[in-house]
Amino acid sequence: MQLTRIEQLLQDTMGLNAASIGSSAIQRAVRERMRRTHIDDSERYQQRLESSPEEMRELIELVVIPETWFFRNWHPFQALKRHLEQHWLPRAGERRLRLLSLPCSTGEEPYTLAMVLANLGLAPDQTEVHGVDISRYNIDTARLGIYRQNSFRGDHLDYRDTWFRQTDDRYHLHPDIRDRVRFEQGNLLDPEFSRDRAPYDVIFCRNLLIYFDRPTQAQAIDILEGLLGRDGLLFVGHAETGVLAGRGFRSLNLPQSFGFHRELGTAGAAVPAAPRLRQSRRSRRTPIRPRRQPRPHWIDQQEQAVAAPPQSAADPGVEQLEQATRLADDGHLVEAAELCEQLLEAQGAQAQALYLLGLIRDAAGEPEEAERLLRQAIYLDPAHCPAMLHLALVLQRRGEARAAQRMQERLERCQQREAANTR
Numbered sequence: 001m002q003l004t005r006i007e008q009l010l011q012d013t014m015g016l017n018a019a020s021i022g023s024s025a026i027q028r029a030v031r032e033r034m035r036r037t038h039i040d041d042s043e044r045y046q047q048r049l050e051s052s053p054e055e056m057r058e059l060i061e062l063v064v065i066p067e068t069w070f071f072r073n074w075h076p077f078q079a080l081k082r083h084l085e086q087h088w089l090p091r092a093g094e095r096r097l098r099l100l101s102l103p104c105s106t107g108e109e110p111y112t113l114a115m116v117l118a119n120l121g122l123a124p125d126q127t128e129v130h131g132v133d134i135s136r137y138n139i140d141t142a143r144l145g146i147y148r149q150n151s152f153r154g155d156h157l158d159y160r161d162t163w164f165r166q167t168d169d170r171y172h173l174h175p176d177i178r179d180r181v182r183f184e185q186g187n188l189l190d191p192e193f194s195r196d197r198a199p200y201d202v203i204f205c206r207n208l209l210i211y212f213d214r215p216t217q218a219q220a221i222d223i224l225e226g227l228l229g230r231d232g233l234l235f236v237g238h239a240e241t242g243v244l245a246g247r248g249f250r251s252l253n254l255p256q257s258f259g260f261h262r263e264l265g266t267a268g269a270a271v272p273a274a275p276r277l278r279q280s281r282r283s284r285r286t287p288i289r290p291r292r293q294p295r296p297h298w299i300d301q302q303e304q305a306v307a308a309p310p311q312s313a314a315d316p317g318v319e320q321l322e323q324a325t326r327l328a329d330d331g332h333l334v335e336a337a338e339l340c341e342q343l344l345e346a347q348g349a350q351a352q353a354l355y356l357l358g359l360i361r362d363a364a365g366e367p368e369e370a371e372r373l374l375r376q377a378i379y380l381d382p383a384h385c386p387a388m389l390h391l392a393l394v395l396q397r398r399g400e401a402r403a404a405q406r407m408q409e410r411l412e413r414c415q416q417r418e419a420a421n422t423r
Contacts, residue, residue: 003027005046013056014134015189015216016063019379024403029062057136064135067368068105069153070112070160076235077116079257080202083233084120088201097127099202100227102188104131107142107181108151109204111173114180115159124180130200132186132193139185145173188223189216199229206258207237210349210376217243228262235259238341239376242348256341317343317350324356333364351381359390367394385414 003026007018010026018026030045033055039045049055071077088097097117101110110131117127133139148169152160164171186193188208205224209217221244228234234249238258241251249260320343327336340357344350358373374391377384388411396404 002042006030009049014060014187015212017211017213020211022375026063029059032062033059061135061137066105066138068108069151070108075256076259077112079252079254079259081116098200099129100200101204102132103208104133104142106138107131110181111177114177115163129181131181131183134187136185139183142183145178147171188220194223194227200227200232201229202233203228204235206235209240209243221247233259233261238344239349239354241345245348256345258345317347321352321356328360333360336360349380351377351384355384355387362394367398370394383414385411
């Protein structure tokens with residue numbers, strides 16, 4: 001199946017860079033839409049996609065990944081609470097606090113923001129929380145405010161007892177929180193989205209920029225800057241902090257918050273695109289072996305072949321990565337993950353840190369998050385053989401044998417190129 005044109009249509013419409021999720025994921029979505037529309041020829045389906053905005057929306061529904069939960073990575077919410085207590089509440093006056101969650105997925109993030117505001121004692125008429133997502137399904141789900149166990153993770157679930165009513169295996173959000181959030185289907189890259197929209201005091205835009213190529217990232221940041229008030233805060237995902245380098249934003253310097261505010265004098269200024277990040281081939285290390293995992297025989301045969309020289313001691317962040325690796329090998333996954341996230345916040349997206357964090361997430365029983373991180377590592381460093389190796393393992397365990405085989409073949413081609421370069 002020829003996907004090049006379809007991948008370009010998706011990028012033109014929603015900014016999706018096919019490399020960020022893999023062509024196999026797009027191919028599965030296209031095959032499913034062809035099945036549902038009774039089209040057995042890919043060229044005919046492409047023609048339909050080009051002529052039907054509704055079909056494009058249906059395809060987007062299948063490539064969007066609604067992976068989220070309440071208080072996901074709670075540090076940004078702690079940072080927001082601290083900022084509001086120290087800087088906004090003392091001088092709020094009659095002004096309403098405006099917050100935007102984009103993409104909001106199935107609603108867990110904007111509802112979390114609403115809980116933070118309620119816990120601060122802010123009345124509903126003092127705040128506006130907007131949740132925006134390109135997926136109609138996600139928005140419909142969010143408006144219902146009914147969730148299953150997968151939306152609640154971690155050990156600190158007191159908020160669930162406070163704000164939810166359980167019925168069988170469903171959790172119904174309290175109307176006091178549900179009614180604080182206004183949802184809408186929208187596309188950040190659509191010019192109509194930001195037109196005549198009042199600025200926001202806080203924007204959560206986490207794990208969206210990683211799916212864009214460099215020019216689209218620059219475009220998205222310009223749009224976000226235009227949506228952000230002069231003293232506003234922007235929160236991004238841990239792998240996206242490097243994208244803001246040189247874009248007129250300064251870190252809040254709150255550990256693992258991945259929060260930023262404008263540097264003085266930059267509001268509305270045109271700024272250049274962030275430089276392309278490069279990852280040295282020497283940064284790849286022998287991969288960690290998560291314990292108690294079934295391993296296909298070809299993984300054991302290949303693992304020594306992909307082991308690369310360790311980082312030079314002069315490389316920035318090498319000590320943190322080595323410490324995180326030791327912690328992970330000793331079973332201290334939480335501490336190891338925190339070190340990786342701190343490094344990503346301080347130095348921006350790095351293939352080796354993303355790779356190690358992907359291994360940690362996989363060992364912690366989060367294969368979807370592991371796959372996402374490993375794909376990001378490969379996107380940043382297309383010659384990162386250990387990331388390809390472990391991604392193949394993750395895919396095979398999930399029953400995606402063909403995708404795992406393709407990744408193994410890509411790994412073998414990568415090894416052949418490296419062997420040729422060393423001759």
